[in-house]
Amino acid sequence: MTGPTIVSIVNHKGGCLKTTVTANLGAALARAGKRVLVLDLDAQQNLTQSLIGSVELLDGTPTLYDAFLDEASLDALITRTPQVNLDLVPCAEDFVGADLSLVCAVGREHVLRTCLARTRALESYDFVLADCPPSISLVVVNALAASQWFLVPCSAEFLPMVGLTLLGNSVRKLQKIAPDLRLLGVVLTRYAKHERVCRHVESLLRRELAGNLFESIIRVNTKAKSAPSVRRTIFEYEDDPAGRGTVDFTRLAEEFLARLDAASDFPKEELVAHG
Ligand SMILES: Nc1ncnc2c1ncn2[C@@H]1O[C@H](COP(=O)(O)OP(=O)(O)O)[C@@H](O)[C@H]1O
Ligand SMILES: [Mg+2]
Incomplete structure (x- = not known):
């Protein structure tokens, strides 16, 4: 296969650790020697802030929003992070207008796909992880249409679990524009073993989703809340091979x-049939 494997990290629910998973799964893959590009597709810029800090809007300096408008290459936007092998396409404040601008674009669902196809550096990466905003917006549709896979972080609580059905229904409707898109799996996050609701949600989802639920779980972790404030991945922040986040993300x-x-x-047809 040529080019990287592209995976959207998606859930229309906020706070389920999409951004944390993008940054730290990206860092874990990078530490394993993979070349990883993470895309910040959320105008809240949390991924950008977590990895490199805010991006200033300067006259004449193109942003992700400009790239979307022009269906341009992302090459000029790719920025190194302190983690070797982990690069970022940052998001700036102007991206808040992306959804409205996309409404009138011809082929509006495939703008990101075109941007990526025009990005020369893309072939040097093994993986692209797209951090999606908490919505099912045109930006998210663009991410999914550009991806081969999507991964869904889900907090181990009742309401997020119910939301999974809605998300599944919405993604199914995208089949026409993203026929190759497949679910890589749901990842339970914010898991606290001593909380009955977490254990209950886990057992329900293990039964309902079976192989579509990752065995790996991201446990509740206070250190993970502070790491972004000093622009550290959990690996740097914990600096301990036995650290909770280090273990979970590895x-x-x-x-x-x-x-x-x-x-x-497996042939693709078989995966779709069982997906
Ligand atoms: N393992 C964890 N346990 C508890 N809170 C966490 C953990 N990892 C990250 N957080 C915090 O949870 C909040 C939401 O995470 P975030 O990744 O931004 O979610 P999303 O991108 O889905 O909105 C953030 O403030 C983050 O610092
Ligand atoms: Mg986020």
């Missing part, structure tokens, strides 16, 4: 790679 990356590996052993 495991998640291992399972992520194993799932992709396993999928490449």
Whole structure:
């Protein structure tokens, strides 16, 4: 296969750790020697702030929003992060207008796909992870239409669990514009073993989703709340191989790679039929 594997990190619910998973799964893959590009597609710019700090809007300096408007290459936007092998396409404040601008664009669902196809550096990456905003907006549709896979972080609570059905229904409607898109899996996040609701949600989802639920879980972790404020991934922040987040995200990356590996052993039709 040529070019990177592109995965959208998506859930229309906010706070379920999309951004945290994008940054730290990206960092875990990078530490495993993979070349990773993460895209900040949320005008809240949390991924950008977590990895490099805010991007200033300067006259004449193109932004992700400009790239979307012009269906331009993302090459000029790619920025290194302190983590070796982990690069970022940052988001600036003007991206808040992206959805409205996309409404009138011809082929509006495929703008990001075109931008990526025009990005020369893309072929040097193994993975692209797209951090999506908490909505099912045109920006998210663009991310999904440009991806081969989507991964859904879901807080181990009742309401987010119910929301998964709605998300599944919405994604199914995108089949026409994203026929190759497949679910890589749902990842339970903010898991606290001592909370009954977490254990209950986990057992329900293990039964309902079976193989579509990652074995790996992201546990509740106070350190993960502070890491972005000093622009550190959880690996740098904990600086401890036995740290909770370090262990969780290392495991998640291992399972992520194993799932992709396993999928490449099956013809696509079979995966869709069982998806
Ligand atoms: N393991 C964790 N346990 C508890 N809170 C976390 C954990 N990881 C991150 N957080 C915090 O949860 C909040 C929401 O996470 P975030 O990744 O921004 O969610 P989303 O992108 O889905 O809106 C952030 O303030 C973040 O610092
Ligand atoms: Mg986010």
